[in-house]
Amino acid sequence: MAVDLIVPMKPPHAGKSRLRGVLGAPDRADCHAALVLALAEDTVAAALATPGVRRVVVVSGDPAALAVVRELGAELLAEDAPAGLNAALRAGERLVRADDPDAVVGALQADLPALRPAELAAATAEAGRRRAFAADRHGTGTTLLLSAPGEPLDPRFGPDSARDHARSGAVALGLTAPSLRADVDTPADLDHARLLGLGPRTTAILATTCALR
Numbered sequence: 001m002a003v004d005l006i007v008p009m010k011p012p013h014a015g016k017s018r019l020r021g022v023l024g025a026p027d028r029a030d031c032h033a034a035l036v037l038a039l040a041e042d043t044v045a046a047a048l049a050t051p052g053v054r055r056v057v058v059v060s061g062d063p064a065a066l067a068v069v070r071e072l073g074a075e076l077l078a079e080d081a082p083a084g085l086n087a088a089l090r091a092g093e094r095l096v097r098a099d100d101p102d103a104v105v106g107a108l109q110a111d112l113p114a115l116r117p118a119e120l121a122a123a124t125a126e127a128g129r130r131r132a133f134a135a136d137r138h139g140t141g142t143t144l145l146l147s148a149p150g151e152p153l154d155p156r157f158g159p160d161s162a163r164d165h166a167r168s169g170a171v172a173l174g175l176t177a178p179s180l181r182a183d184v185d186t187p188a189d190l191d192h193a194r195l196l197g198l199g200p201r202t203t204a205i206l207a208t209t210c211a212l213r
């Protein structure tokens with residue numbers, strides 16, 4: 001069954017605060033924003049390359065970031081005023097359901113730079129027609145939430161979202177899929193994703209533009 005994915009993305013200079021200073025000198029805000037954008041680009045590129053993924057809609061309030069992911073082939077939904085992650089996801093869900101009320105809608109985090117299309121495809125296959133989620137490698141956060149066909153996504157991202165998605169009735173996916181579970185919030189997460197194999201854009205930022213400190 002085809003899946004329409006919503007990818008929420010804060011303006012790169014504002015997002016991923018726990019990674020601030022990991023690149024360049026501590027005051028290199030441009031390095032930080034470039035890294036956050038590269039994480040999202042690699043995530044979006046992998047999602048677009050995944051069999052069974054029909055649409056990838058990026059929701060953001062940052063026009064420059066949206067222009068970059070449009071080049072990759074993503075659709076865009078501009079966020080007028082920041083209303084939070086779950087509100088951004090619900091806006092994306094309304095957009096895709098207007099075209100196909102029976103769609104399977106998914107929320108995919110924008111910080112999965114090691115994501116492999118085969119692992120994302122395996123996750124959607126395991127979900128089948130059930131509302132389901134993939135917890136992050138720590139077991140506390142959520143990297144992917146899928147709706148049942150035509151049913152509400154009901155996103156509950158935030159602290160301990162894996163617990164909240166399970167309590168709300170979503171099925172916890174059991175597949176290993178390490179690249180799908182490797183979201184990057186901290187320098188340790190970035191090291192972990194490097195071991196799995198980063199996508200080309202994040203690799204380039206680390207290698208050329210802003211060397212690791």
Ligand SMILES: Nc1nc2c(ncn2[C@@H]2O[C@H](COP(=O)(O)OP(=O)(O)OP(=O)(O)O)[C@@H](O)[C@H]2O)c(=O)[nH]1
Pocket residue numbers: 008009010011014015016017018019059060061079082083084085088109110111185
């Ligand atoms: N469009 C949109 N995306 C959001 C919003 N809040 C968070 N996100 C995105 O949701 C995803 C998960 O959020 P977090 O992992 O907490 O990322 P973050 O807020 O950038 O990170 P920290 O500053 O370290 O907490 C990231 O891809 C964010 O860019 C929001 O208000 N709007």
Ligand SMILES: C=C(OP(=O)(O)O)C(=O)O
Pocket residue numbers: 085140141142143156157158159160161162183185
């Ligand atoms: C908001 C979330 O992301 P993170 O844990 O990466 O901050 C979440 O997992 O629900």
